[in-house]
Amino acid sequence: MKIAIVSDFHIGFEKFAEDAYNQAQAALLKAADMADMLLIPGDIFDNRAPKPEVLAQGINLFRDLSKREWKAKVVDYTGAKQLYSHIPVVAISGTHERRAQGAENPVDLLNLAGLLVDADDSTVVIEKDGERVSVSGLGGVSEELVRSALRSVNPQPIAGMFNIFVFHQSIYEFLPFSSDFLHLDELPNGFDLYVCGHIHNRIEGSVHGKPFLIPGSTVLTQLKDEETEAKGFYLFDTKSTKYEFVSISTRPFKVINIKVTGKKNEDIVYELERKLDSVRVEAGGTKPIVKVSLDGTLSRGQKLSDINLAELAKKHENEMFVEISRSGVSEEDALVSIEELRKKEYENMSIKDYGISLLLESLKQSNYNLKVNPVEMFEILSSDGGKEKILKQASELLL
Ligand SMILES: [Mn+2]
Structure with missing residues (x-):
């Protein structure tokens, strides 16, 4: 059979x-x-x-x-x-x-x-x-x-x-x-x-x-x-x-990788736009799904949040579905940010609220549509109980 x-x-x-x-x-x-x-x-x-x-x-x-x-x-x-x-x-x-x-x-x-x-x-x-x-x-x-x-x-x-x-x-x-x-x-x-x-x-x-x-x-x-x-x-x-x-025939799916290390924000945007252009030409009228993965380390003082990634993705919404992931990007300033937490500008905000706001900001920047409540996800990610248990709970919530 x-x-x-x-x-x-x-x-x-x-x-x-x-x-x-x-x-x-x-x-x-x-x-x-x-x-x-x-x-x-x-x-x-x-x-x-x-x-x-x-x-x-x-x-x-x-x-x-x-x-x-x-x-x-x-x-x-x-x-x-x-x-x-x-x-x-x-x-x-x-x-x-x-x-x-x-x-x-x-x-x-x-x-x-x-x-x-x-x-x-x-x-x-x-x-x-x-x-x-x-x-x-x-x-x-x-x-x-x-x-x-x-x-x-x-x-x-x-x-x-x-x-x-x-x-x-x-x-x-x-x-x-x-x-x-x-x-x-x-x-x-x-x-x-x-x-x-x-x-x-x-x-x-x-x-x-x-x-x-x-x-x-x-x-x-x-x-x-x-x-x-x-x-x-x-x-x-x-x-x-x-x-x-x-x-079977499906909507085309393309992955674009961009290394950010040593590049200025305007160069990152230029490279991204150029690569999106070539995907558009290649797609020839079909509306492809495009995932952009940014990775590497940003220079001190450089913030990816200065680029409006969500707007950049939206600009192309008639020709393609663009999702931009910046989860592979680290900042040389990361340690400084943790220091900032201890400074008094955050004294009116609980660490938890600050953490949730960072998660929300990060989701927004990466254009990631979390299909579950981000607060619920934050609670799981920040709970006690060991990495394995946390990963299991988070993956159950997501899958
Ligand atoms: Mn399934």
Whole structure:
């Protein structure tokens, strides 16, 4: 059987809502043309309680798929939910769709409508021409609960068929931030293929000697440098156990790096404008996403805050989406700033308020749209409890 593994559509992702829908549609249609069944490891939606218009987008995408003539059919289901369809479109819920236990998440709704088969904490068997494939799924859970969830679901391969384990979690080998994150060797034994969502760039590895695949997202979300690679899905053949990555066409994404060390502010702006110009010419009418990374050390007395980076980005908003990151820039004056904290001009401001204002200023300068409350983020970053715990809490809030 040919299985298309396509993930993390993030329908309803506000920043690039049109891309999220269009690129999910492109991936699903191409995947359905090439494969006997679709496997979706989570984050179909960007939000656990999508607005009706976003749910409508999800319904539109999957209704068209459910109308196809599929040769493969779901023939067996073991789990806590009910089977409302036999179409070979199997999904689990991701972290973005996670709700309190027992509460319906949007993937449940698509399952209830008979538009896909929800494999959360259950096993689904698909058959085509006498060949059977089992999919055992673990829906996305909070990272500290993943080991107990695995113990309670206890996914097991079934003799005589090709067995897939699908889940949606952080993996320590790729995100070494917390001891809560699962290690690859903790995944259940005996499966022929391991599939994970959650991570938005594609990863190919192996677990217990078998292939491990993360297809990445179909939409750009985090603007990380790794995301300049093509988006798409995996096409896996159970007969040969070989797979290929199939690209889809997406909005172009460019990364511009600018070294600030030894440069004056006006030279930095000039270089940035020149590079943006060449991206515009290259894009030839399409509206690309451009991430500008500034890094290096500013000279004493030089302040990047003297450049209005947000305004610079806004100037180009008709031709491109520009985000400017200055997190790689350090100032020779940093130590002086800490000294300033002790001076009396800050005596009317608590250290905490000053810290929050620095964080807000920094977010504004880098044009970074923090999707969570910055005060909440500051509380986590400044809390006691060790680097690992803080990083884990911060990454949970962000992811
Ligand atoms: Mn995701």
